[in-house]
Amino acid sequence: MKIASGFFRFLLILRRFWGTALASQLEYQLNMLIELLAMLANLAGSLFLLSLFYRQGISLGGWSWSAAQVVLAAYTLLNGLTATLLQPNLSRIVTHVQQGSLDFVLLKPIDSQFWLSLRTISPAGFPEIATGLVWMFYAAHQAGAPLRVAAIAITLLLLASGALILYSLWFVLATTTIWFVKTWNATEVLRAALVAGRYPINAYPPALRTLFTLVLPVAFLTTVPAEALLGRLDWPWALASLGAASGCLALSRCFWLYAIRFYTSASS
Amino acid sequence: MAIVSARGLSKSYWVADKQPGFAGTMRHFLRRRSKELAAVRQVSFSIEPGEVVGFLGPNGAGKTTTLKMLTGLIHPTAGSLQVAGHLPSRRQRAFLESITLVMGQKQQLIWDLPPLDSLRVNAAIYGIDDYEARRRIAELAEMLELEDELTRPVRKLSLGQRMKAELLAALLHRPQLLFLDEPTLGLDVNAQARVRAFLADYNRRTGATVLLTSHYMADITALCDRVLLIHEGRLFYDGRLELLSERLAPWRQVRVELASPQPAAAFANFGEIESLEGSELRLLIPRQQLTASVSRLLAEHQVVDLEVSDPPIEELIGRLFRQGSLEEPGP
Incomplete structure (x- = not known):
């Protein structure tokens, strides 16, 4: 009852939170339009790049054109x-620490990690989410995957x-901004690593494959769910993914609770 | 039972120690050096429910640091602290629901939207239902004289209107303990007076405890019966505002207009002569000798006019902070 x-x-x-975030962004229509256009251009670009590989007859780690899609x-x-x-949300944490507005977050009777992670929402990514979902199922169907309910749920x-x-x-x-104030570059590195998830993990040389599985878990981001949808996933991979997610989440939680003890609050 | 109780509260920071110039920058980049800076040292005080307490001190005295420890934003290095029955740094829900912090320099209202939107977010966070939230907003808006400002984007509001809206947002959950850090900063005289009147009214109506820092002495004199004066991280004075002036200036100024010019030597044993120009004499007389000295003066000399004055508290504190030292000031 209490949990409910x-x-x-x-x-x-x-x-x-999201109502006010969307309302704030609707105040600037042009900015939103530009973001949408940038997203569409980006999408077209990556599709074109991938098609080039296959037109040249290069196979990516043994994945067919549809499967790679x-x-x-x-x-x-x-x-x-x-x-x-x-x-x-996460890029705002830096600003909150620099300007001291984290004070207001910490003073609210609400979980501060929840607030910082979900305070705002940007519609700029909606089309990509929708396209990604539809495209995933379409491409899997093209690749001849049976698309059973269980496979979809696991995916x-x-x-x-x-x-x-x-x-x-x-x-x-x-x-880590709580100590270093500026860590924007570090998060950029992470974002760049995510780009590696565009292609099946098997397409990379073994050294990178290890790096993308163990250090930067890029494999879990895209390749593992894709294999599940294509109906050829090994159970250990699925379990490893769930284990990594629980571990990383617990790490972020503990790290946050540890870090706010060192928050000094930008002086006024 | 005290609502705030601090014993031996201390906070020190490690701050970067960097020499200026390119060489200094390079050295700092390669080998960080830092030194420990004591922001608050061994501060003890307690506050009873319903009190309005002013927190005085020059910039960098440790006021804001203390306030942030009281609200649980930063962890004390040493000392014990209890606020509203809780240990602030644990930031428990019940504690956070019973306090609020208003900062003149920082704002919590959403910049692009009308204050009402921010208020609805706050209502949801504090678990106040729509009906109750509307009732409280109407009540506080009336006290703050806010009307259609609540439906105008925050960025279009004047500083005074914005501060009033900030106060509304900070008080929606009916905290019993208000921490106000420079709430009138940058406001014009009228807006300052309105904020002050509101705070006095709010304290009277709700019995909430208020702890306030301000650079404007007028805020302190209008609102606070009791002041805590903090300097270089130490608590220098804790008590009634009137008594502070006695402590800061244990003497009074006596201006005397004599019937005819007299030599200075004639007044040497009345007190310290501040100035003597012709028949205009200014004396500084210790408070406890005031009555005796003045009656002797009237008996022994021909006095045309006499005026006893207390130096204004603003001036005393201002002088104190400019001097930057807290040795017993006196004649």
Whole structure:
């Protein structure tokens, strides 16, 4: 009962958070239009690049053209999620620390990590999320995957797991601003690493493959969910993804609680 | 039961120690050097519910640091602290619901939207239902004389209107303890007076405890019966505002107009002669000798006019902060 009422409270808060965030952005129509156009150009660019590989007859780690598209679609979906939630929220942490407005967040009777992670939403990534989803299923169908309900459910779960991994690592990097104040470059590195998720992980040389699995878990972001949808995923990979997500999330949580003890609040 | 109780509260920071110029920058980049800076040292005080307490001190005295420890934003280096029955740094829900912090330099209202939108977000966070939120907003808006400002984007509001809206946002959850850090900063005289009147009214109506820092002595004299004076991180004075002036100036100024010019030597044993020009004499007389000295003066000399004055508290504190030292000032 208590959990349910707590959950509804969070939903209401989220509704207010996102309602005001969208209303704020609608104040600047032109800016929104430009963001949308940039997103579409980006999407066209990556599709073109991928098609070049296959036109030249280069196979990416043994993936067919349709199967590779599932990975690219998963990347598009994740990139949309990044533009919608991760980027707008997590990049603000730096500003909050620099300007001391983190004070207001910490003084509210609400989980500060929840606030910092979900305070705002940007519609700029919506089209990518929608395109990514539709494209993923279409490409998987083209690749001859049977698309059973169980496979779809596991794919969505693994996508969520991948998103959580990305979120947690990003959040940890953003949290280090409490000590270093400027860590923007570090999060840029993470974003650049995500770009590696455009292509199936098998397309990379073994050294990079290890790096993208163990150090920067790029494999879990796109390749693992794509394999699940294509119906050829090994269970250990799925479990590893879920394990990595839980671990990273727990890490981000502990790290945040540790870090705010060192917050000095920008002086006024 | 005190609502705020601080014992031996201390906070020190490690701050970068960097020499100017390119060489200094390079050295700093390669080898960071930092030194410990004590912002607050061994501060003890307690505040009873319903009190309005002014927190005085020059820039960098440690006022804001203390306020941030009281609100749980920063962790004390040493000392014990209890606020509204809680340990602030644990930032428990019940504690956060019972306090509020208003900062003149920082704002929580959403810049591009009308204050009402921010208020609805706050209502959701504090779990106040729509009906109750509307009722409270109407009540506070009336006290603050805010009307259609609530439906105008914050960026279009004047500084005074914005501050009033900030106060509304900070008080929506009916905190019993208000921490105000320079709430009238940058406001014009009228707006300052309105904010002050509101705070006095709010304290009377709700019995909320208020702890206020301000650079404007007028805020302190109008609102606070009690002041805490902090300097270089130490608590220098804790008590009634009137008594502070006695402590800062244990003497009074006596201006005397004599019937005819007299030599200075004639007044040497009345007090310290501040000036003597012709028949105009200014004396500084210790408070406890004032009555005796003045009656002797009237008996022994031909006095045309006499005026006893207390130096204004603003001036005393201003002088104190300019001097930057807190040795017992006196004649």
